[in-house]
Amino acid sequence: MAHNLDNIDKKILDELQRTGRLTNQELSDRIALSPSPCLRRVRALEKQGIITGYHAHVDQEKCGLPINVFVLVKLERPTEENMVKFEALIDQMDEVLECFLMTGSHDYLLRVVSESLKSYERFIRRELTRLPNIAAIESSFAFGQVKRQTRLPL
Template structure:
């Protein structure tokens, strides 16, 4: 069983996340260890399940996957059988590269990658909507990816415990709670948005944008 991670372990993990193919001798030099103790630490991290594997990261556009869609799925009812069945279905879909059970108005958030809008339509109509437990689907098309596949933080953020008086202020001897900010949602619908797709002419797609206005 792996003991509590120390600073050297976190440094090793930070380097391996960005340079998974680094030689053990180079890794040892970077963290200030000799080769044998460094390799021992890496093996311990692997055996403990902290390091779950090594893989190549591919450029999606280079292999023809030009369209990324974030798909919110709402399930009809919340019975355990429905949840289990739909999770198993998502695991078998190669187009779904990540799936999260979330809180809020939807139940699952999927990240789907396909070649183009036509392929997504085939996936939506031929696969997702054929699942009997699906009640509603909301699709958001990714226009540009700003950050993806980033390394995990080298150290977990420490949680701070709020002081007993947090969220209050003293005014004329009275404890006054801070009022929450009310937010109204204004919906702005754009009829069509033109986006360039690799290897094809400009293609138009309908979008609905949601603008949150605080006051």
């Protein structure tokens, strides 16, 4: 469900996406709104589920996970029941950072991180291929990341 965001809401979201650790005073100064109504708006955006949380951006390589793999998965029978089961099992795999339901010849696109090719191979052999109802898995390795943006263009 789309929400009608006014310009002040968009400014609040833009600033919080840039720097999630802003104090309410800093945020209100940046968007030229007094602190009390600013805080009310932030709380309303949180309550509506538009702001879903706050997190730190962590350097993947410095944490020992330099490998990014994009994995296309095709299910043998993509029924609703099989999809729900697959998604619940994928949700439990820490290596899978993102999972998208897709159109086209594959059912899912996963973004998987790994410390090495060997550890990715273990993940494939011990976890992904053991899931029920898998028809095909295709892995593409990223050489590097050209752009990373988590800020939505509001």
